[in-house]
Amino acid sequence: MSGDPNTLLLTRDISVQYGGVRANDEVCIEVGAAEIVGLIGPNGAGKTTFVDAVTGFAPHTGTIELDGVRLDSVPAHRRRRLGLARTWQSGELFTDLTVAENLAVSVDPPGLRGLVADLGRRRKRADEDIQEALSLVGLEAMAGRRPDELSLGRQKLAGVARALVGSTRVLLLDEPAAGLDTEESAEFGHELRRIAASGPGVLLIDHDMTLVLDVCDRVYVMDFGKIIASGAPSDVSSDAQVIAAYLGSPVTP
Amino acid sequence: MNDLLQFAVIGFSTGAVYAVLGASLVSIYVATGVINFAQGSVALWAVWQVAGLRTNGVLVLPVGSVQLGSGPMDVWPAVLIGAASGLVWSLLAHLLVFRPLRRAPELGQVVASVGVMLFIQALIPLRFNAKALGTEPSSLIPLPTLTSKVFTLGGATIAVSNLILAAAAIGIALALAGYFRFTRMGVATRAGAEDEQALRLMGYSPDRLAAFMWGTTGFVSGLIVILAAPAIGGLDPTSYMLYVVPALAVALVGRLTSIGVACGAGLALGSVQQILLFLTTKSWWPSWAQAGVGDAVPFVIVVVALFLLGRGIPERGARDAGAQAPVQVPRLRPLWTAAPVAGTAVAIVLTTGQWRFSLVMSIILTLIAASVVLLTGYLGQISLTTMAFAGAAGFALSKLTTNVGVPFPLSMLLAALTATALGIVVGVPALRIRGAQLAVATIAAALAIESFVFNNPAMTPYTGNLIADPSLFGFSLAVREGTDLITLRFSFMVLVIVAVLLIAVTRLLSGATGRAFLAVRSNERAAAAAGVNVPAVKLLGFALASFLAGIGGCLIGYSRGQLSAASFTVLVGLAVLATTYVGDITRISGAILAGIAGPLGLLYLVFTQTIDLGHYYTLIVAAAMLLRVVVFSPHRGAVPEWLLVRRARRSPAQPPAAAHAKEPADVR
Ligand SMILES: Nc1ncnc2c1ncn2[C@@H]1O[C@H](COP(=O)(O)OP(=O)(O)OP(=O)(O)O)[C@@H](O)[C@H]1O
Ligand SMILES: [Mg+2]
Numbered sequence: 063m064s065g066d067p068n069t070l071l072l073t074r075d076i077s078v079q080y081g082g083v084r085a086n087d088e089v090c091i092e093v094g095a096a097e098i099v100g101l102i103g104p105n106g107a108g109k110t111t112f113v114d115a116v117t118g119f120a121p122h123t124g125t126i127e128l129d130g131v132r133l134d135s136v137p138a139h140r141r142r143r144l145g146l147a148r149t150w151q152s153g154e155l156f157t158d159l160t161v162a163e164n165l166a167v168s169v170d171p172p173g174l175r176g177l178v179a180d181l182g183r184r185r186k187r188a189d190e191d192i193q194e195a196l197s198l199v200g201l202e203a204m205a206g207r208r209p210d211e212l213s214l215g216r217q218k219l220a221g222v223a224r225a226l227v228g229s230t231r232v233l234l235l236d237e238p239a240a241g242l243d244t245e246e247s248a249e250f251g252h253e254l255r256r257i258a259a260s261g262p263g264v265l266l267i268d269h270d271m272t273l274v275l276d277v278c279d280r281v282y283v284m285d286f287g288k289i290i291a292s293g294a295p296s297d298v299s300s301d302a303q304v305i306a307a308y309l310g311s312p313v314t315p
Numbered sequence: 316m317n318d319l320l321q322f323a324v325i326g327f328s329t330g331a332v333y334a335v336l337g338a339s340l341v342s343i344y345v346a347t348g349v350i351n352f353a354q355g356s357v358a359l360w361a362v363w364q365v366a367g368l369r370t371n372g373v374l375v376l377p378v379g380s381v382q383l384g385s386g387p388m389d390v391w392p393a394v395l396i397g398a399a400s401g402l403v404w405s406l407l408a409h410l411l412v413f414r415p416l417r418r419a420p421e422l423g424q425v426v427a428s429v430g431v432m433l434f435i436q437a438l439i440p441l442r443f444n445a446k447a448l449g450t451e452p453s454s455l456i457p458l459p460t461l462t463s464k465v466f467t468l469g470g471a472t473i474a475v476s477n478l479i480l481a482a483a484a485i486g487i488a489l490a491l492a493g494y495f496r497f498t499r500m501g502v503a504t505r506a507g508a509e510d511e512q513a514l515r516l517m518g519y520s521p522d523r524l525a526a527f528m529w530g531t532t533g534f535v536s537g538l539i540v541i542l543a544a545p546a547i548g549g550l551d552p553t554s555y556m557l558y559v560v561p562a563l564a565v566a567l568v569g570r571l572t573s574i575g576v577a578c579g580a581g582l583a584l585g586s587v588q589q590i591l592l593f594l595t596t597k598s599w600w601p602s603w604a605q606a607g608v609g610d611a612v613p614f615v616i617v618v619v620a621l622f623l624l625g626r627g628i629p630e631r632g633a634r635d636a637g638a639q640a641p642v643q644v645p646r647l648r649p650l651w652t653a654a655p656v657a658g659t660a661v662a663i664v665l666t667t668g669q670w671r672f673s674l675v676m677s678i679i680l681t682l683i684a685a686s687v688v689l690l691t692g693y694l695g696q697i698s699l700t701t702m703a704f705a706g707a708a709g710f711a712l713s714k715l716t717t718n719v720g721v722p723f724p725l726s727m728l729l730a731a732l733t734a735t736a737l738g739i740v741v742g743v744p745a746l747r748i749r750g751a752q753l754a755v756a757t758i759a760a761a762l763a764i765e766s767f768v769f770n771n772p773a774m775t776p777y778t779g780n781l782i783a784d785p786s787l788f789g790f791s792l793a794v795r796e797g798t799d800l801i802t803l804r805f806s807f808m809v810l811v812i813v814a815v816l817l818i819a820v821t822r823l824l825s826g827a828t829g830r831a832f833l834a835v836r837s838n839e840r841a842a843a844a845a846g847v848n849v850p851a852v853k854l855l856g857f858a859l860a861s862f863l864a865g866i867g868g869c870l871i872g873y874s875r876g877q878l879s880a881a882s883f884t885v886l887v888g889l890a891v892l893a894t895t896y897v898g899d900i901t902r903i904s905g906a907i908l909a910g911i912a913g914p915l916g917l918l919y920l921v922f923t924q925t926i927d928l929g930h931y932y933t934l935i936v937a938a939a940m941l942l943r944v945v946v947f948s949p950h951r952g953a954v955p956e957w958l959l960v961r962r963a964r965r966s967p968a969q970p971p972a973a974a975h976a977k978e979p980a981d982v983r
Contacts, residue, residue, distance in 0.1 A: 117844060142846035154841040158833040168845045172831030172852055180826030181819055224845060 068094040070263045071116070071146070071232040075124035078108070078115050078287075085111040086122065087287040093232055093263040098254060100274040100295070101267045103284035104307055109267045110151055112284070113234045117141055117148045128231060142168070145231030145262075149221040149238055155209035161220045162205040165192045165227045188227075195227040196220075198257055200249070215241030219250070232263045239270050251277045275299055283307065321471035322593040323586040328477050328546035329558075330585020331484035332358075335539040336562030337569065337577035338488045339532035344571045345495065346504045346528040349413050349424055350751040352758070353431035354536055355559035357404045359552055360435055361537030362544045363443045365397035366455045373447060377438060380447045390460055398538035404435065405533020409526055415945050417525075421750035423944050425697050426896050429889050430940040436556050436886075437933035457544035480543055481582055487535045488578035495574070500524060553886060560762050561588075563755045564613040567620045571752075580616075588612060603774065607767030614763035617756050621748045652821075655907070656814045663806045672801045673920040675809050675874060681910030682813045683867040684895040685820050685903060690860035691892070692900035693824055695836030696745050696853060697754040699888055700738075703761040704861040705868030706769055706883025708734035712869045713780035713878045723785040723792070731865035737764070738861020739854050746850045749839075761885045769880035780878035794874050801874070809870050816863060821903055823859070832856060882915075890914045890933065893940040912936070 071093040078086040085108045093099045101109050114120035118138030126133045128146050136144070147168075156164050169188040170176060196202050199219040209217055218238050225233055239247045247270055254277050258264050268274050274281060275295040283291040283298055285307040291298055298304055336354050343351050367375045368388040374381040374396065388396075408431045416427050445451050461476035494501040504524040507514035511521045540555065561584055569577035588609040595605045659678065666674055683705055690698050712730035715721045721729060744756045768774060784793035785808070794805040823829060831852050834842040843849050871882050881887075894912045899905030912918045914932075923929035 119840060119844070137848075138843040139846050139848045142844060148844055150841060150844070154838050154844075156834045156837045156841065158837055159830060163830055164834075164845075166827070167830050167834045167842070167847060170827035170830070172828050172847060173855070176827045176831075177823065177855070180823050180828050228846070 068097070070095050070129050071265070072127045073116060073124065074127075076112065076115050076122050076126070077124055078111050078120050078122045080111075085120075085287050086115060088124070089284070089287070089289055091265070091282055091289070093265050095231075095263055096258050096261055097280070098258050098264045098266055098278050100278035100281035101265055101284060102269070102271070102274055102281060102298075107284045107307075108287040109284055110236055111287070113148055113236050113265075113267070117146060117234060143228075145229055146234070147225035147228075147230045147232070148234040149218070149225050149236055151236040151240070153209075153214065153217040153221055155217055155220055155224070157209055160206050160208055161196070161201065161212070161223075162192050164209070164220060165195055165224050168224055168227050191227055195223040198226060198260075199223045199253055213241065215239075215243075215246060217241070226257065226262075230262050232265065233257070234265045234267075236267050237269065238266070239268055239273055244272075247273050248276075271299070317468075317470035318593065319590055320469065321473065322589040324471070324473050324477050325546075326586035326589030327481040327582060328543045328585065329588065330582040331480035332540055332543050332547065332558055332581075333561045333565050333584050334484040334578040334581030335487050336536055336558060337565035337581045338484075338491050338574045339536050340559075340562055340566040341569055341571055341574050341577045342491050342495070342528055342532050344566070346507075347413065347417065347525045349417075349428065350563070350571075350755065351408075351413075351431075352425070352428040352559055352563075352754075353408060353435065354532070354562060355556045356432045356435040357401050357408070357533050358536040358540035358558070359555035360404055360439060361397040361401040362457060362540050362550060362555065363439055364400045365393050365541050365544075366457060366550060367443060367448055368393040368396060369458050370455060371449050373449065375442050375447050377442060380442075390458075394460055394538070394541050397541045398534050401537020402530045402534040405529045405536075406526060409529035412941060412945055413529070414522065414525070419944070422691065422695070422697055422900075425751050425754045426892070426940060427944045429699075430893065430937050430944065432556060432559070433886075433889055433893060433933060433937035434941065436552055437931075437937055439552050441930060441934065452550075455550055457541075457548070457550060459545045460542050461545075474546075476546060480539070480546070483542060484539060484578060484582060487539065488574050491531075491535075492574040500527070504528065553884075557762060557885065560610075560755075560759050561613040564616045564620070564759060567617055567624070567752065567755065570620075570624060584612065584616070603771070605773060606771040607763065610766040611763045614756075614759040617759045618744050621744055621752055621756055624748070624752075652814075652818060656810065659810055660807070663803065663810065668800045669920060669924070670917075671806060672874070673915065673917050675801060675806050676871075677910040677913065677916035678809050678813050679867050679870045679874070679910075680891065680894075680913035680916050681907050682816060682870070683864050683891055684898065684906035684909035684913065685817055686860040686863035686867070687892060687895040687909075688900055688903060688906050689820060689824065689832075689863065690856050691895075692902070692905070693829060693832040693836065694853065694856040695832075696742075696856060697750065697757070698741075698745075698857070698860070699754055699758040699885070699892060700741050700761045700764070701860070701864045701891060702868075702883045702885070702888030703764040704734040704738050704741075704864040705871065706878070706880065707737050707764060708865030708868040709782070709872035709878045709883065710768055710774075710780060712872050713782045716783035717781050720783075723787055727785070727866065727869045730869050731862050734865025734868065735858050735862045738857045738864075741861075742854050742857030745853050745857065758885065761888055765880075765883070765885055769878070769883060782872045782875070782877050784876070785873055794876065805873070809874075812866065812870065816866060817903060817906075820859075820863065824903075828855070886933075887914050890936055893936050897936075897939045897943045912939075 069092050073089060073091045076086050076089040077084065089112055101112070103109055111120055115122035116126055118136065118141050124134070128144060131144065133141050133144065133146065156167065159167070169191060193202060196205055199222050201216065201219055201223060204212060204216065204220070209220065212220065218241050222235060222238050239250050242250055251273050254264060254266070266274060266278060278295055280293065281295050281298045282289050283304045290307060291301045291304050336358065339354055340351060343349055364375065367373045368383065370387060372382060372384045372386055372388045374383050412427050412431055416424055443452050461479050464475040465472050466475065467473065495505055503514055503517060503519045507519065507521045507524060514521050562581065565577045565580035565584055568580040591608045591612065594600055595608060662674055663671060683701060687701055690696050708730040711733035712726060715726045715729055741757060741760045745753050748756060784791065786792055792804050792808050794801055796802050831847050834845065834847055835849055835852050839849050868883065872878055891909065891913055894909040895905060898908030898912065910916055919929070919932055922932050928935070
């Protein structure tokens with residue numbers, strides 16, 4: 063499976079156990095540079111759990127490699143600094159900070175060095191990086207707003223920008239388009255293409271099949287914690303197993 | 316061996332108090348999610364109530380008093396009335412404070428319960444005075460209620476009353492546990508803590524169930540303390556109030572869910588403390604560790620229990636921090652900085668004596684309050700250890716200047732760094748616990764530091780912990796000179812140090828450090844996902860806050876010429892938290908208000924000198940704190956919310972979104 067020089071993120075046999083629930087069962091996934099990979103599955107399939115495991119928020123077994131570097135025993139914040147960024151299903155912006163400041167948290171590391179920088183000369187905030195990330199998701203005009211002044215859909219986009227800023231190599235997006243209407247969702251698809259074209263690999267989780275099938279290069283399908291199918295969007299959408307998995311669950315938008 | 320048995324049984328008297336208070340804390344937590352720091356104070360009122368009744372039959376009330384019968388009242392009616400007073404206080408606290416705050420963020424709830432605690436604590440000496448009691452309060456002792464019979468068992472003398480107390484504690488715990496497990500109401504209460512809506516559908520009012528629990532726990536807490544008071548001795552308000560700390564410790568051992576474990580742990584803790592007390596009298600026990608072990612044990616228990624309980628990063632679905640007081644990121648504007656500093660300098664020059672002294676105290680308190688703003692307001696870590704950090708630095712300063720002779724600026728710096736080290740140690744539990752539970756750990760730490768360090772005779776020479784006057788390049792900066800109570804030079808030194816540090820704090824809070832703090836405060840998981848090293852940031856916060864408090868402690872020390880342990884008690888620490896919360900815990904300007912209103916600051920002097928309200932100081936601060944959190948809350952407390960809902964009902968055209976989401980269902 064590996065060996066592809068383009069592969070950025072490679073997970074092998076990721077398993078997560080929550081009490082009696084095996085929320086992830088030996089999940090193997092690959093995401094290449096400038097590639098958009100979809101991860102779909104019914105509610106409760108374990109998609110968010112997978113993102114949690116990969117980014118260091120759920121205890122797991124198995125290995126995670128980012129560009130050949132093993133990450134599985136690295137704490138969550140280090141994984142982010144190494145370029146593995148995520149968004150949250152529920153937005154989770156910092157409510158006291160403006161949108162731009164939300165992004166700045168990811169750019170300026172706090173700590174003793176930051177302390178000295180704060181006390182002395184103002185550090186040059188990576189304003190350009192922040193502006194660029196905001197414009198990639200079309201939120202330049204919202205830089206000075208607080209999260210609660212934004213619609214839920216835009217909060218999600220701000221979360222995407224926060225994950226994007228800095229030297230992000232792989233972006234894991236957990237239902238970033240859930241608050242958007244059809245038009246905005248299509249617009250977001252274009253933005254996503256632009257983002258991927260600039261280098262990072264993207265793992266996209268979403269229930270919006272149109273979006274996923276449109277923008278993804280490849281799609282993985284998860285059910286009961288297992289990958290049950292993968293391949294090109296057209297193959298996956300006609301796979302009988304996939305259809306069964308979706309019909310067997312409450313209808314999702 | 317029989318010695319150990321004997322002391323273990325003696326320990327049942329305090330153990331029974333811990334057990335019942337602990338079981339009550341668990342019950343209230345299960346029913347309402349509140350950790351009630353005022354549990355000990357409620358019981359304290361009950362003890363005094365009984366003392367008043369049994370001395371000459373007066374029923375002292377929060378306002379006025381009533382003579383019941385012509386002489387001292389009999390034992391059991393007095394005990395019943397006393398326990399009932401615990402019920403009433405507890406119910407009042409529920410109705411007036413905790414019920415309106417049941418959706419408030421944890422900081423609000425902690426502040427509220429500390430407010431109730433301070434309020435009752437301050438009210439007792441005011442109400443139970445010589446006039447109401449007909450005798451000097453200091454001459455009162457808790458009269459015996461239980462049998463004084465003793466018997467011997469294997470050479471140990473055992474008081475029957477201690478066994479009765481233990482049995483009473485176990486009985487009360489069984490009753491509480493049985494209520495939650497076997498009665499429909501109890502099961503509903505447990506369910507209601509998770510889902511109020513479901514409870515209403517079942518036909519119960521969550522409010523009434525909560526009220527029942529508050530009343531019951533107030534009654535049993537009062538009862539057990541009344542029964543145990545003769546054995547544990549004295550009527551000192553502070554020590555009763557602080558029984559809540561070991562009680563919180565055992566409640567946490569019971570994971571705030573098991574009443575049985577809390578009760579067992581309480582009895583065991585009482586015994587262990589007595590046995591330790593006995594062992595400290597042995598010749599082989601190190602003399603430096605003779606005082607304070609009893610208070611250190613609960614701290615260790617709290618830390619270990621919480622550490623095992625806690626999680627590095629809160630889980631998905633874990634209780635959110637909830638809405639928090641909004642923060643305005645500060646901006647340093649030269650004029651807004653220079654004007655108050657210049658104004659204060661002028662005030663220093665224009666005042667003398669007492670007034671200047673209070674002004675300087677206010678300046679120092681501003682610095683200490685700024686440390687609360689940084690750690691609790693910005694980083695969201697509820698710490699009740701601030702004054703202990705300050706005191707620890709003052710203590711180190713005394714040793715450094717008198718024993719080692721370290722010169723001035725260095726001595727203060729080293730002393731503050733000692734407090735910093737202590738702050739980092741106390742901050743370690745914060746890596747795995749949060750909110751009200753952290754408040755528990757930090758108050759236990761404060762108590763341990765107070766009794767192990769400040770009040771430890773082995774660490775204090777007979778002359779007291781003297782602190783040498785500061786001087787710089789042969790230029791004296793001493794606080795006193797001749798008859799001058801406080802010199803200009805010393806006052807200016809304080810002003811310069813505090814102003815420089817406040818400017819530094821403002822810079823930090825408006826920079827990347829402040830952003831990271833706010834990120835951690837609002838969402839730890841998201842902060843970690845954004846690349847913030849959450850544990851490091853928390854420890855940094857504790858380090859900075861304890862450094863600031865440490866400098867404040869050194870300045871207080873210099874102003875007295877020695878370490879005055881009374882300046883750094885847990886109670887003073889709570890008062891500082893109270894005034895900072897009232898001032899505004901999320902702003903540096905709030906710290907300035909806190910400095911003015913803080914213990915022994917300007918406001919205090921105004922109270923004592925002009926309107927003779929000095930006695931009422933703590934009461935007023937506690938009342939202000941309660942009003943602030945319940946009525947004028949920064950996170951929009953109950954009353955404004957209620958008004959919004961009413962307004963929304965009148966003009967249903969534009970219901971405010973927030974009011975709808977948080978609408979209390981019982982508003983009619
Ligand atoms: N912290 C946790 N503790 C216990 N079980 C959990 C936890 N988090 C998730 N689970 C369980 O793991 C399973 C997978 O959940 P997960 O949220 O990963 O699914 P999902 O595919 O993201 O669903 P959705 O499409 O609804 O977001 C579910 O059965 C869920 O109940
Ligand atoms: Mg999910």
